[in-house]
Amino acid sequence: MxxxxxxxxxxxxxxxxxxxxxxxxxxxxxxxxxxxxxxxxxxxxxxxxxxxxxxxxxxxxxxxxxxxxxxxxxxxxxxxxxxxxxxxxxxxxxxxxxxxxxxxxxxxxxxxxxxxxxxxxxxxxxxxxxxxxxxxxxxxxxxxxxxxxKPRFGWRGFMLDEGRHFFGKDEVKKVLDMMAAHKMNRFHWHLTEDQGWRIEIKQYPLLTQVGAKRKSKSLGWAQLEPDTLDYDGFYTQDDIREIVAYAKDRFIEIVPEIDIPGHTQAAVASYPEILACDPEKPHEVWRYQGVSTDVMNVSNPAAVKMSTDIIDELIPLFPFPYLHLGGDECPTDKWEQNSQCRAQLDSIGSDNFRDLQLNFYRQIAAHIAAKPKSEQRHLIFWNEVLHGNTDMLPSDITIMAWIGKQPAEKAAMEAARRGMNAILTPQIPYYINRRQSKLATEPVSQGAGTENLEAVYNYVPMNGVPAELADKYMGIQANFWSEYVITPEFLEYLMMPRLSAVAEAAWTPQECRDYTDFRNRIRTLKPMLDAAGWNYAPHEFVNDPDNQSAIDAD
Missing domain, CATH: 3.30.379.10 (Chitobiase/beta-hexosaminidase domain 2-like)
Structure with a gap:
């Protein structure tokens, strides 16, 4: 037939x-x-x-x-x-x-x-x-x-953080291959952090000459001190063009993230005279995990101009509809101590220092809106921007909801009710850099090992979303933060096969999904994973994933 x-x-x-x-x-x-x-x-x-x-x-x-x-x-x-x-x-x-x-x-x-x-x-x-x-x-x-x-969601994403650790062009292409094999179509590329600036900006060369380097390979956390090894790496604009072309061939759009004004200590260390709230003090690329208080001075017109200059270089490099400007975890301590910031807060008629951040975004959005249509971009932010006066922002922004409890992640629901689009990227369980097993052999990373394959698979996107808000939900995304992850092998080990679980949630109708069946299928596909040369967590390919002896015997 x-x-x-x-x-x-x-x-x-x-x-x-x-x-x-x-x-x-x-x-x-x-x-x-x-x-x-x-x-x-x-x-x-x-x-x-x-x-x-x-x-x-x-x-x-x-x-x-x-x-x-x-x-x-x-x-x-x-x-x-x-x-x-x-x-x-x-x-x-x-x-x-x-x-x-x-x-x-x-x-x-x-x-x-x-x-x-x-x-x-x-x-x-x-x-x-x-x-x-x-x-x-x-x-x-x-x-x-x-x-x-056909896919369930239009946005089927994966985010890779290279601000903390740099993996290089060949590994990014490998990640794109892994995404393409799973019919994923958005690569969210987190290129800047407190710990490193990873993209060449020709107008501001110190961003990579200074900001791409630090005096530690491993990052300090709690009682763990950073090492003293020289560490660096960034992508030239030619590298970016090559990777963009590679992604296009696989029907993947790249969403670059320049995280501003928080998570910017590497940029501040590069140009303290423009970006720092306290330029008279020393600034260095950060060697620790966590959230730095050394954020941009959003009230300095020179800092705003530098930000729009950077965006002007980014737009032709990434000919896709979306641009991510971060917006998460931005402490206001230094703004509160800065007379320029306090004066600007008064001038916009607010007593919420978070509104300085949204006023900063308002200026960037106006700059982008004044461009020719082909160079305009839709802006994406982490859900912390909802803590300020979002009336300052364009009506077509998208919120990535990473924190907030069900139903359907509280922040995503709030964004949808305000008329914004939302992408579900819940920290638990879709941060697939976290430990995926409680086995003693599991490498050190974040989490306690509870974000295992079954937990990732069994997350139900849009659970409890009212019908009238459903069209505001663009899709889902797994995120990978690299605080502990230094090598490509460790990156792939934590990604696979949890990336497969997220991909199935993004593509397959919810009523068709079943974890036991999924585990049977992922095991059957092991020869294809081996043929592709991808590293993966071996314990998910044995009958008892919590049994170390079974893994050793496999």
């Missing part, structure tokens, strides 16, 4: 969900919205012909070309473009949503339909997971399956 007749039967029903009992159903992550299997397999010949529908710029053909090496590695077959008798056919259906697709494998071959390159890209990610990574290439085959798929 060919694609349209099979799909009509599926589309007429509610979502057909996998469950733990469906042992013969293919292991796909994130789980497709609708899936149907039938008896039989498609044996893959030594040469597989494929045909691709014409599309402006040949972008669908380009998408296919990027998958061929993985397909050939997994199957041993040679993929070649063919005008007639193709086993794999990519066809356009304009009625399908931009990120949606249909895929069928039957005795006639493999058929993929989508309307846009992104849909074909995600369909091929699904096909990649169907490929037989652990069988003899002489018997490689695909199961008969029909899939109708």
């Amino acid at each position: 060919r694609l349209h007749s099979r799909l009509a039967a599926i589309a007429a029903t509610a979502a057909i969900c996998l469950n733990a009992a469906a042992q013969d159903t293919p292991a796909i992550i994130p789980l497709p919205a609708k899936i149907e299997t039938s008896d039989g397999t498609l044996k893959l010949p030594q040469t597989i012909g494929y045909s691709v529908a014409a599309y402006p710029g040949d972008s669908i053909a380009t998408v296919m070309q990027r998958f061929i090496p993985d397909f050939e590695k997994a199957t041993g077959s040679k993929f070649t473009e063919s005008d007639t008798g193709a086993m794999l056919t990519l066809s356009i259906d304009p009625a399908i949503g931009a990120e949606a697709y249909r895929l069928e494998v039957d005795s006639d071959g493999i058929t993929i339909e989508a309307s846009r390159p992104a849909g074909f890209f995600y369909a091929l990610q699904t096909l990649r997971q169907l490929m037989p990574y652990e069988v003899s290439r002489s018997s490689a085959s695909l199961p008969f399956v029909t899939i109708v798929d």
